[in-house]
Amino acid sequence: xxxxxxxxxxxxxxxxxxxxxxxxxxxxxxxxxxxxxxxxxxxxxxxxxxxxxxxxxxxxxxxxxxxxxxxxxxxxxxxxxxxxxxxxxxxxxxxxxxxxxxxxxxxxxxxxxxxxxxxxxxxxxxxx
Amino acid sequence: xxxxxxxxxxxxxxxxxxxxxxxxxxxxxxxxxxxxxxxxxxxxxxxxxxxxxxxxxxxxxxxxxxxxxxxxxxxxxxxxxxxxxxxxxxxxxxxxxxxxxxxxxxxxxxxxxxxxxxxxxxxxxxxxxxxxxxxxxxxxxxxxxxxxxxxxxxxxxxxxxxxxxxxxxxxxx
Numbered sequence: 056x057x058x059x060x061x062x063x064x065x066x067x068x069x070x071x072x073x074x075x076x077x078x079x080x081x082x083x084x085x086x087x088x089x090x091x092x093x094x095x096x097x098x099x100x101x102x103x104x105x106x107x108x109x110x111x112x113x114x115x116x117x118x119x120x121x122x123x124x125x126x127x128x129x130x131x132x133x134x135x136x137x138x139x140x141x142x143x144x145x146x147x148x149x150x151x152x153x154x155x156x157x158x159x160x161x162x163x164x165x166x167x168x169x170x171x172x173x174x175x176x177x178x179x180x181x182x183x
Numbered sequence: 184x185x186x187x188x189x190x191x192x193x194x195x196x197x198x199x200x201x202x203x204x205x206x207x208x209x210x211x212x213x214x215x216x217x218x219x220x221x222x223x224x225x226x227x228x229x230x231x232x233x234x235x236x237x238x239x240x241x242x243x244x245x246x247x248x249x250x251x252x253x254x255x256x257x258x259x260x261x262x263x264x265x266x267x268x269x270x271x272x273x274x275x276x277x278x279x280x281x282x283x284x285x286x287x288x289x290x291x292x293x294x295x296x297x298x299x300x301x302x303x304x305x306x307x308x309x310x311x312x313x314x315x316x317x318x319x320x321x322x323x324x325x326x327x328x329x330x331x332x333x334x335x336x337x338x339x340x341x342x343x344x345x346x347x348x349x350x351x352x353x354x355x356x
Contacts, residue, residue, distance in 0.1 A: 102285040
């Protein structure tokens, strides 16, 4: 499957899960800030990706869990070096440039873009 | 009033599918408010569609809860789709068929078909599909926020146990 085909499938999943119009789903759209996804939508999206691509997604594989609640990983509202390392290890499909520039904990969700989902699915398909 | 919107489970294939029925009765208080007579319209008792969605949520919720022996606190987290094309009126029977589409430690997604049976003079009737209700459930103790809830399973209380017992469904210990 090409990257464009993966993107088309993901767009269909997001349009369905988040009740969006096709043109709202752009490569750099942030799922939470731009597309209005809530935590339960992440579960919905993960179920729909499994059906669309035929792979299984483990708990916490798609989006970090617990990292932002862990005092080891967050200090004074900022993600620590250890936290950033943990996120990078757990989520190799994300681009961390924006989080490296602004370590605010509220900024963690912003790395979750449509393109990150495309990377995630591409990796999963290659591993299969 | 008890918040029970199904009367009996008529079929259960564990982890797969559950069929439940609900008889719509004029004895239900809410039907007298939904809708009351107005100056230009007589009273119109119809089952609120939001409660049909709740009926499906209870059917699918029992199916999802049964899969883990009712240890998980299964809560309705999202109505992915709800389409209903016809009103249910007193004397009708609603038939909810819920199937599990996906299930993980965190929750489940279900698909549901709502059928309506309007009895003929001899009491028989053919079910006809009047809508679809697809839902997402969350296992409350495995939520992403890490919030803790009481140990007691307040989701599947005594009313649900009575429903299952009277339907002949074995409640896993």
